[in-house]
Amino acid sequence: MYNNIAFNFKINNMKKLFFLPFLLLFIELSAQVNLNNGLVAYFPLDNNADDLSSLQINGTNYNAIPTQFGSRNYFYFNGTNAYIYAGYDNRNITNEISISVWVKTSSNNLQWIVGHYDHTVDRGFQVVMNNGHVQLRGRDGSNTFYILEDPDTINDDNWHHIVGLVDHNHWTLIVDCQIKNYLTTSGYNPSYFVNSQPFSISKYPELNNGYDPLHFSGGIDEIRVYNRILSLCEICEIHSNELFENDPGIIENPIDNNINIDIFPNPTKNNITVLYDVNHFVSLTIYDINGKFILNKTFKNSIDIDTTDLEKGTYLIKIIDKENSITKKLIVK
Numbered sequence: 001m002y003n004n005i006a007f008n009f010k011i012n013n014m015k016k017l018f019f020l021p022f023l024l025l026f027i028e029l030s031a032q033v034n035l036n037n038g039l040v041a042y043f044p045l046d047n048n049a050d051d052l053s054s055l056q057i058n059g060t061n062y063n064a065i066p067t068q069f070g071s072r073n074y075f076y077f078n079g080t081n082a083y084i085y086a087g088y089d090n091r092n093i094t095n096e097i098s099i100s101v102w103v104k105t106s107s108n109n110l111q112w113i114v115g116h117y118d119h120t121v122d123r124g125f126q127v128v129m130n131n132g133h134v135q136l137r138g139r140d141g142s143n144t145f146y147i148l149e150d151p152d153t154i155n156d157d158n159w160h161h162i163v164g165l166v167d168h169n170h171w172t173l174i175v176d177c178q179i180k181n182y183l184t185t186s187g188y189n190p191s192y193f194v195n196s197q198p199f200s201i202s203k204y205p206e207l208n209n210g211y212d213p214l215h216f217s218g219g220i221d222e223i224r225v226y227n228r229i230l231s232l233c234e235i236c237e238i239h240s241n242e243l244f245e246n247d248p249g250i251i252e253n254p255i256d257n258n259i260n261i262d263i264f265p266n267p268t269k270n271n272i273t274v275l276y277d278v279n280h281f282v283s284l285t286i287y288d289i290n291g292k293f294i295l296n297k298t299f300k301n302s303i304d305i306d307t308t309d310l311e312k313g314t315y316l317i318k319i320i321d322k323e324n325s326i327t328k329k330l331i332v333k
Contacts, residue, residue, distance in 0.1 A: 035234060038098075040091035041199065041225035046073040049084045057199075059086035064202065067219065079107065079217025083203030090116070091227065093193045098226040099127055099136075099164040100238055105218030106157040108132055112204050112214040113162070114223055118195035119145075119206065125193060126204075127164055128214065129155065136164040136173040140185060140192040148173040150180035158281070159219070161239055166193075167229045177239055177296055261319055267331035268307055275302045276319055283320040286330070288313065307332055 042053040047066045049059030063082040064075045077083065093116070101114055108131050115126030117138065125138035132153030139145055148171055154160040163174040169185040197205045201223065202216035222242050230238075262275040276282060276299075284303065286294040294315065297303055307330075315330040 035224075035237065038226040038228035039224065040093060040227045041086065041223065043084075043086070043201070043223040044073075045075040045221050045223065049075075049086070051086060055089070055091060057087040057089050057091065059084040059199075059201065072221075074102075074104075074219045074221035076219055077202040077216045079109070079111070079215050081215065083213070083215060084201040085203075085205075086199040086201065088196060088198050090194050091199070091225065093225070093227045094191050095166075095168050095193065096228050097125060097164075097166050097193060098224075098228065098230040099125070099162075100222070100224040100230075100235075101127065101162050102159055102221040102242060103129070103154075103162060103216075103218065104157060104159045104221075105129065105155050105216070107155060107217040109217065110212075110214055111216045112200065112202060113216055113220060114199075114201050114225075115205075116193065116195065116197065116199045117205065118197040121195050123192045123195045124197065125164070125166065127162060129216075134160075134162055134173065134175050134180070136171060136181070138166070138171075138193075140169070142185070144185070146171060146183060146185065148181040148183055150175045152180070157218075159221075161242065163230070163235060163238075165229055174235070176298055177235075261317075261326050261328060263317060263328055263330060267333045269333050270308050271304060271306050272330065273302060273304050274299070274317070274319075277301065278321070285318045285320070287316045287318070 036054075039053045040055055041051055041057070043049060043051060043059060049061045051057050051059065061084050064077050064084060065082070067074055067076040099114065103113055105111070107129070110130045111128060113127045113129065115124065117124030117126045119139060122139045122141050122143055125136070128135050128137060130149070132155035134150040134154060136148040137146060150173060152175070154175065160176055165172040165174070171183040171185070172179060173181040201220060204211050204214040224238065263272055266272065274284060279300065281298050281300045283296065283298055285296045288294060294310070297305065310332045312332055315332060317328045317330050319326045
């Protein structure tokens with residue numbers, strides 16, 4: 001499972017892994033990136049609710065507004081009556097699924113992002129936000145409702161990337177390339193994602209049972225669903241490709257010779273501050289001198305990084321701004 005990739009991670013006092021976006025800049029991984037393999041739903045949400053996967057089960061838009069900001073297209077949902085239904089087909093999903101979606105919201109409400117869920121048959125998945133926290137939730141036929149929650153909040157009106165993985169009885173929640181929660185269940189039903197409710201965006205589908213619709217308030221973009229587990233390479237590829245599309249400033253203002261990066265103190269012992277004077281999000285990755293991945297962060301303007309756990313030596317800090325990049329040396333004493 002998980003394409004033979006070993007994970008070590010901490011969640012609060014548990015183990016935690018920072019995912020490895022942009023690792024391919026230095027290390028060639030054996031897994032091949034194929035973002036069409038197993039893709040059973042793909043809603044770019046540019047100007048319509050069409051499904052660009054091979055299944056082509058298009059959605060029907062109810063009151064969501066196609067929106068353009070800079071060169072970026074997405075759908076805006078008003079939090080009251082805007083949603084998309086995308087058919088009742090189970091899309092060949094049984095007990096493996098990968099969900100990737102970008103969201104932007106400032107709401108504290110419990111709000112539905114995307115899901116295919118029916119509690120009456122004890123099956124299905126859902127990605128929601130609750131009081132600013134992302135949650136991956138669902139049922140596996142064991143009469144248990146599982147909730148994996150990101151301990152951090154992301155209702156800051158900026159774009160954030162959410163990935164949910166369910167590999168049989170292993171559930172993983174990833175937000176902005178960091179594993180936020182992980183669960184291994186005691187068992188599973190071989191077809192626990194099969195149900196008769198619609199594939200729904202921005203609305204809880206079981207209204208006939210008297211449930212609140214949980215309409216989403218904000219932007220939703222680039223929904224991908226796979227009936228398999230995405231590899232590390234594929235998650236990195238999706239994140240890096242779509243990160244820059246979700247901030248038009250990055251597209252309009254690529255790195256040039258007039259933009260400088262400041263890192264101080266350098267050399268350092270305990271922490272550094274990175275200043276990068278552009279008004280949009282960029283990716284920062286630290287590698288050791290041999291090209292081994294250390295960590296990845298996304299930031300705008302400035303960021304403080306704790307270096308107390310780094311061994312003494314020389315490191316490389318790489319800032320990626322769309323297809324351009326700057327690399328600087330960091331000395332840890």
